[in-house]
Amino acid sequence: MSLFFLLSLPLLLSTPPSRDPFISGVSYNIDCGGTANFTSGSARHWLADRFFSAGSPAVVAEPHRFLQPQESTLRFFAPNSAGKKNCYSVPLPPGRYYLRTFTVYDNYDSKLRSPSFDVSVEGTLVFSWRSPWPEDASRSGAYADLIASVADATLDVCFYSIATDPPVVASLEIAAVHRLAYDSAGTGTDLILVNYGRLSAGSGLFGPGFTNDSDAFSRVWQSDADYRNPNVKIKALSAGGHRILGTNQPPNYFPDKLYETAVTTVSPSAALEYLLPVDTRLDYMVWFHFAEIDLGVTAAGQRVFDIYIDGENVRRIDIFKQVGRFTAFKWHYIVENLTSSPLSVKLEPVVGKPIICGLENYAMVPLDLATIPSQVTAMRALKESLRIPDRMGWNGDPCAPSTWDAWEGVTCHHSKDGSALVVTQL
Ligand SMILES: *[C@@H]1O[C@H](CO)[C@@H](O)[C@H](O)[C@H]1NC(C)=O
Numbered sequence: 172m173s174l175f176f177l178l179s180l181p182l183l184l185s186t187p188p189s190r191d192p193f194i195s196g197v198s199y200n201i202d203c204g205g206t207a208n209f210t211s212g213s214a215r216h217w218l219a220d221r222f223f224s225a226g227s228p229a230v231v232a233e234p235h236r237f238l239q240p241q242e243s244t245l246r247f248f249a250p251n252s253a254g255k256k257n258c259y260s261v262p263l264p265p266g267r268y269y270l271r272t273f274t275v276y277d278n279y280d281s282k283l284r285s286p287s288f289d290v291s292v293e294g295t296l297v298f299s300w301r302s303p304w305p306e307d308a309s310r311s312g313a314y315a316d317l318i319a320s321v322a323d324a325t326l327d328v329c330f331y332s333i334a335t336d337p338p339v340v341a342s343l344e345i346a347a348v349h350r351l352a353y354d355s356a357g358t359g360t361d362l363i364l365v366n367y368g369r370l371s372a373g374s375g376l377f378g379p380g381f382t383n384d385s386d387a388f389s390r391v392w393q394s395d396a397d398y399r400n401p402n403v404k405i406k407a408l409s410a411g412g413h414r415i416l417g418t419n420q421p422p423n424y425f426p427d428k429l430y431e432t433a434v435t436t437v438s439p440s441a442a443l444e445y446l447l448p449v450d451t452r453l454d455y456m457v458w459f460h461f462a463e464i465d466l467g468v469t470a471a472g473q474r475v476f477d478i479y480i481d482g483e484n485v486r487r488i489d490i491f492k493q494v495g496r497f498t499a500f501k502w503h504y505i506v507e508n509l510t511s512s513p514l515s516v517k518l519e520p521v522v523g524k525p526i527i528c529g530l531e532n533y534a535m536v537p538l539d540l541a542t543i544p545s546q547v548t549a550m551r552a553l554k555e556s557l558r559i560p561d562r563m564g565w566n567g568d569p570c571a572p573s574t575w576d577a578w579e580g581v582t583c584h585h586s587k588d589g590s591a592l593v594v595t596q597l
Pocket residue numbers: 206207208218219
């Protein structure tokens with residue numbers, strides 16, 4: 172699986188206080204490679220590097236190009252001294268969390284060669300970095316994020332070296348989200364929602380770390396412009412100061428700002444189309460955000476359009492009929508077992524022109540098998556008692572993710588019923 176929702180580094184102005192109404196006080200911003208705690212812009216607290224298994228701190232080659240201190244320091248895990256597998260193990264109350272990573276290379280090691288490595292969360296592979304990285308990500312870094320459940324009071328984020336170059340990470344941001352966010356009641360919590368696009372239509376990038384606009388889950392919203400079919404002429408709309416109802420509601424707490432702008436087409440017969448990058452053979456959860464913010468629409472039936480996903484008509488939308496004017500209306504749809512990329516999302520006019528405020532796309536990555544808990548405990552105790560050196564990389568789960576090698580010197584197999592991994596040989 173290749174990630175990616177890459178945000179190139181914009182000018183970082185300042186940061187808003189993070190609001191966290193879910194589990195009081197539970198949010199961590201870790202400055203990987205950083206040596207001091209600090210508070211950025213407006214009351215975002217950053218912790219000096221901690222919770223890691225091994226590795227070394229470093230500074231990017233051109234730190235002056237990074238306006239936030241946490242972006243220019245990093246931790247790297249050299250396989251010959253720190254082992255192939257290293258983790259951040261962050262103590263947290265069990266719950267559901269938003270995790271955002273910032274990853275940068277910027278020739279910190281003067282070798283001019285970006286590394287190849289995998290990243291797992293809670294024992295499941297979520298991101299793959301393969302050398303050479305896109306120039307922009309390598310030089311300026313990239314953010315990636317996901318939503319995952321933590322059952323055992325520790326969030327494990329692990330890095331696995333694919334070749335000889337060390338995995339790197341520059342910052343980790345973790346914020347509690349509502350337990351029922353993003354339809355967890357419908358999908359269960361045995362999956363991780365990996366962000367493949369969180370777009371705001373008709374506005375620029377906004378969210379914590381980038382602008383002063385708040386988002387209760389610390390989500391960052393990117394302009395939709397790069398993902399829209401460029402051949403369709405669009406018109407940007409604004410709510411013009413009207414308050415939007417139905418925002419910031421549990422369980423998803425979608426921000427006001429998302430619904431204050433929208434795009435529509437210029438030609439009445441044109442469809443709005445988005446092309447979203449995806450990896451195939453996964454299920455995707457697509458969220459649509461609408462609000463009727465055009466004063467010209469005054470009754471149901473005046474703006475009606477159909478949503479097509481990869482050519483299939485999945486829903487007819489009449490926002491006014493659903494919720495009236497200046498009110499958020501959101502809907503989500505699960506696309507199963509995608510077989511082609513990009514994913515096409517099209518809004519075809521029926522009456523009037525289509526309109527949209529935002530679009531989110533998440534890969535629904537099923538949780539991988541894990542080593543049975545009693546063996547994890549036993550293996551960790553063994554690691555302590557034998558004083559296993561760092562270079563053995565005995566970190567995280569001994570056997571998982573199943574696509575990685577087990578801990579050095581350890582052999583794993585599937586349990587008889589296939590529901591877990593077991594250590595069979597030392
Ligand atoms: C940073 O803050 C944490 C939590 O308040 C504290 O435990 C730690 O010692 C501090 N680290 C430094 C380097 O000041």
